[in-house]
Amino acid sequence: MGMQGGADHLQSEINVTPMVDIMLVLLIIFMVVTPFLQQGITVAIPRDLRNPDEDQAINKESSVIISVPKDNEYYMGKKKVNVEDLKAAVEKALANKKEEDKIVYIKSGIDVSYGEVVKVINAVREKGVDKIGLVADKKKGKAAAAPAG
Amino acid sequence: MAMGGGGNRAVPYINVTPLIDVLLVLLIIFMVVTPARPSRFKADIPTQRDPNEDVSNLKPNPLTLVVSISTDLQVKLNQEQMGSVNDPSALAAKLQQTFQQRKEQHAYKVGMETATNIPEDQRIEKTVFVKAPRALKYGDVVKVIDAIKGAGASPVGLQVDDLP
Numbered sequence: 197m198g199m200q201g202g203a204d205h206l207q208s209e210i211n212v213t214p215m216v217d218i219m220l221v222l223l224i225i226f227m228v229v230t231p232f233l234q235q236g237i238t239v240a241i242p243r244d245l246r247n248p249d250e251d252q253a254i255n256k257e258s259s260v261i262i263s264v265p266k267d268n269e270y271y272m273g274k275k276k277v278n279v280e281d282l283k284a285a286v287e288k289a290l291a292n293k294k295e296e297d298k299i300v301y302i303k304s305g306i307d308v309s310y311g312e313v314v315k316v317i318n319a320v321r322e323k324g325v326d327k328i329g330l331v332a333d334k335k336k337g338k339a340a341a342a343p344a345g
Numbered sequence: 346m347a348m349g350g351g352g353n354r355a356v357p358y359i360n361v362t363p364l365i366d367v368l369l370v371l372l373i374i375f376m377v378v379t380p381a382r383p384s385r386f387k388a389d390i391p392t393q394r395d396p397n398e399d400v401s402n403l404k405p406n407p408l409t410l411v412v413s414i415s416t417d418l419q420v421k422l423n424q425e426q427m428g429s430v431n432d433p434s435a436l437a438a439k440l441q442q443t444f445q446q447r448k449e450q451h452a453y454k455v456g457m458e459t460a461t462n463i464p465e466d467q468r469i470e471k472t473v474f475v476k477a478p479r480a481l482k483y484g485d486v487v488k489v490i491d492a493i494k495g496a497g498a499s500p501v502g503l504q505v506d507d508l509p
Contacts, residue, residue, distance in 0.1 A: 248386050309480055309481065
């Protein structure tokens with residue numbers, strides 16, 4: 197075909213085809229995996245807040261996350277539960293955790309009434325939990341200069 | 346180079362460079378978006394109280410700060426009016442000022458007066474309680490918590506008993 201030039205020429209072209217292959221495969225992997233990485237269900241959590249602390253533990257499989265996407269709808273992880281079952285579920289999930297790790301994350305939608313969140317809090321505090329994490333989205337970019345403490 | 350073959354032939358060669366450009370950009374976008382770093386506000390909640398416990402001789406702490414929100418989205422610090430949910434800057438400023446004052450007066454947390462091994466900043470009483478009616482939207486409560494946190498309060502406690 198005359199593509200390679202003469203036999204005495206070195207080939208000076210990079211063969212990009214394998215690279216494209218790898219890129220495509222990586223791209224597809226990321227596209228497929230991304231929706232599964234999200235734990236639990238989709239909740240319209242508060243966005244663009246300035247001062248929440250980052251906490252990688254929220255993504256951990258073992259952490260207890262209660263989601264309240266709408267009034268009167270509670271999910272523990274991905275499973276829908278009602279308030280009565282919530283207590284038992286929380287107790288079970290926290291059973292073999294150390295005392296200082298007993299934190300329950302609450303992912304509540306912004307339009308959910310605060311009373312629903314209070315209901316969840318009331319349920320978990322019966323099980324000896326005194327720390328909760330209110331999951332909120334941090335504003336991208338530099339953090340506000342919050343005083344230490 | 347004899348790359349194109351003869352002048353009377355079409356070149357059977359795809360230009361892949363723009364394709365790679367697009368793919369790389371897409372890949373980078375996905376890689377950046379995927380580890381959406383989760384964040385949260387830590388809040389303390391009261392543990393279940395023993396109903397038989399005698400609370401009559403418990404003294405209220407004079408340093409207690411309670412931020413209460415009313416149904417019309419007005420914010421109060423203790424009894425003082427402090428702007429609204431959508432503009433909590435007055436609240437944040439007042440809290441910051443209060444904490445600064447306490448630092449000067451060495452108003453420590455109960456039990457932390459002599460704990461000199463802990464940094465000064467963490468010993469100052471900076472506890473703030475949040476009290477909001479049940480009918481309020483969660484988003485508004487979080488906005489106020491954000492402002493309180495921004496002023497340096499820690500820990501933040503949520504009042505869950507006797508809410509309107």
